[in-house]
Amino acid sequence: MRLKEIFEIFKQAVKGEEQDYTSGNIKKALLLLSIPIILEMIMESLFAIVDIYFVAKVSNNAIATVGNTEGLLMLIESVAIGIAMAATALIARRIGEKNEKMASQAAVQAILLATIVAVIAGIFAFIYAEDILRLLSRNNEGVVQEGKNYTRIILGFNIVLMYLFVFNGIFRAAGNPAIAMRTLWLSNGLNIVLDPIFIFGIGSFEGMGVTGAAVATCIGRGCGVLYQFYILSSGKSKIKIYKDYIRPQIEVLKSLFNLSLGGAGQFLISTASWIFLIFILNDFGEQKFSGYTLAIRVVIFSILPSWGLAMATATLVGQNLGANNSDRAESTVWMASRYNMYYLITLAIIFLVFGRQIISFFSDDMVVIDEGVLCLKILSLSYIFISYQMIVLQAFNGAGDTRTPTILCFIFMWLVQIPLAYILAKTSLESSGVYISICVSSLLITVASIYIFKQGKWKTTVV
Numbered sequence: 312m313r314l315k316e317i318f319e320i321f322k323q324a325v326k327g328e329e330q331d332y333t334s335g336n337i338k339k340a341l342l343l344l345s346i347p348i349i350l351e352m353i354m355e356s357l358f359a360i361v362d363i364y365f366v367a368k369v370s371n372n373a374i375a376t377v378g379n380t381e382g383l384l385m386l387i388e389s390v391a392i393g394i395a396m397a398a399t400a401l402i403a404r405r406i407g408e409k410n411e412k413m414a415s416q417a418a419v420q421a422i423l424l425a426t427i428v429a430v431i432a433g434i435f436a437f438i439y440a441e442d443i444l445r446l447l448s449r450n451n452e453g454v455v456q457e458g459k460n461y462t463r464i465i466l467g468f469n470i471v472l473m474y475l476f477v478f479n480g481i482f483r484a485a486g487n488p489a490i491a492m493r494t495l496w497l498s499n500g501l502n503i504v505l506d507p508i509f510i511f512g513i514g515s516f517e518g519m520g521v522t523g524a525a526v527a528t529c530i531g532r533g534c535g536v537l538y539q540f541y542i543l544s545s546g547k548s549k550i551k552i553y554k555d556y557i558r559p560q561i562e563v564l565k566s567l568f569n570l571s572l573g574g575a576g577q578f579l580i581s582t583a584s585w586i587f588l589i590f591i592l593n594d595f596g597e598q599k600f601s602g603y604t605l606a607i608r609v610v611i612f613s614i615l616p617s618w619g620l621a622m623a624t625a626t627l628v629g630q631n632l633g634a635n636n637s638d639r640a641e642s643t644v645w646m647a648s649r650y651n652m653y654y655l656i657t658l659a660i661i662f663l664v665f666g667r668q669i670i671s672f673f674s675d676d677m678v679v680i681d682e683g684v685l686c687l688k689i690l691s692l693s694y695i696f697i698s699y700q701m702i703v704l705q706a707f708n709g710a711g712d713t714r715t716p717t718i719l720c721f722i723f724m725w726l727v728q729i730p731l732a733y734i735l736a737k738t739s740l741e742s743s744g745v746y747i748s749i750c751v752s753s754l755l756i757t758v759a760s761i762y763i764f765k766q767g768k769w770k771t772t773v774v
Contacts, residue, residue: 376458393575407633573713
C-alpha cells in the first residue's frame with residue numbers, strides 16, 4: 312500500500328464516515344476502523360502519563376494513592392469493559408445483518424445495564440472509600456489520609472467512566488469509531504488542562520493536591536459523556552436512542568448479561584490478579600511500589616494503541632460473522648496480530664535501551680527509578696507474546712465467545728501467575744519475581760489461545 316493511499320485512508324478514518332466492513336480490501340477495513348481507535352487510545356495513554364507526572368510532583372503518598380486506587384478502579388473498568396464487549400458483539404452482529412433497529416435496541420439496553428451497575432458500585436465505594444484505601448495500602452495511614460478523597464471521588468463517580476466505555480463500544484460496533492475518538496480527545500484534553508489547575512491551584516485558588524486530579528478527571532470524562540449522549544439522541548449515528556427502546560427488554564438484557572459475564576469475568580480475573588500482585592509488591596516498601604506505579608503507567612501508554620487494534624479486530628470479526636463471512640473474519644485476526652507484533656517489538660526495544668531515561672522523567676528518587684526501570688525492562692520482554700494474545704482473545708469476544716478467554720485468564724493468571732509471583736518474590740528475586748511471573752503467564756496464555764482459535768469453533772457462536 313503506497314504512502315499516498317495510506318494518507319487518504321487516514322483522512323477518511325479520522326473524518327468519521329460510517330463504513331461497510333464486510334466487503335472490500337481487508338487491510339483497508341482494518342485501517343479505517345483501527346486508526347480512530349488507536350488515536351483515541353493514544354490520547355487516553357497520554358492523559359495517563361500527564362496525570363501521573365503531575366501527581367508525582369505532589370508526593371510519594373500521592374503516587375501510591377493513585378496506584379492503589381487504580382487497582383480497584385480496574386475492577387470497575389472490568390465490568391464496564393465486559394458490558395461494552397457484550398454490546399460490541401451484539402451490535403456488530405446486528406449491523407452485519409443490516410438490522411439497525413435491533414442494534415439500537417441492544418445499545419439502549421446496554422446503557423441501562425451499565426447505569427444499574429455503576430450506581431450500586433458508586434454508592435458503596437463513596438461510603439467505604441477510606442476503608443478501601445486502607446486495605447489496599449496495607450494500613451499506610453499517610454497514604455490513607457492524603458488520598459482518601461481522591462479514592463472517594465474517582466470510585467464514587469465511576470458512572471462517567473462506565474458510560475465512556477459502553478458508549479464507545481457502541482460507536483465502534485456501529486462502524487464509526489471516530490466518535491469514540493473525538494470523545495476521548497474532548498474528555499482527556501480537558502483532563503490535561505484541568506489537572507495542574509486543580510492539583511496545584513491558580514491565582515487565589517490554592518489547589519487540592521492529589522484530590523484535584525480526581526476532580527479534573529471526573530469533569531473531563533463527564534463532558535465526554537454529554538457529547539456521547541448528544542450524538543446518540545440527535546440521530547447522527549446508525550445507533551439511535553428512542554423512547555420506546557428505554558424500557559427494559561428482558562430477552563436483550565439476558566443476552567447482554569450472559570455475554571457481559573464472560574467479558575467482565577476475564578477482566579475481573581486479570582484485574583484481581585493484578586491486585587494480588589499489588590499486595591505482594593507493597594511488601595517491598597513505598598519507594599519500590601512507586602517505581603512499579605510509574606512503570607505500569609508507561610506500560611499502559613505503550614499497550615493502549617494495541618488495545619485499539621484489538622478492539623477494531625473484535626468489531627470486524629462480529630460484523631463479518633453477521634454477514635456469514637467467517638474466512639474474512641479469520642484473515643483479519645492474523646493480519647491484525649502481525650501488525651501488533653511489529654509495533655510492540657519496536658516498543659520493547661525502546662524500553663530496553665531507554666528505560667532509565669523514561670522513568671527518570673517522572674522522578675528523581677533513585678530507588679523509585681531503579682525499580683521502575685527493572686519493571687519496565689522485564690515486562691517489555693513479554694510484548695512479543697502479548698501482541699498475539701491481545702488480538703486473538705478479542706477476536707473470541709467479538710465473535711460472542713466470551714467464555715473461552717475467561718477460562719484461559721483464570722487458568723494462567725490465577726493458577727499460574729499468582730502462585731508463581733508469590734513463590735519467586737519470596738526468594739532472592741523479590742519484585743523481579745513478580746514481573747517474571749507476568750511474562751511466563753503471557754507466554755502460556757498466548758500459546759493456548761492460538762491453539763484454540765485455530766480449532767475454529769468460535770465461527771459458530773450464536774449471539
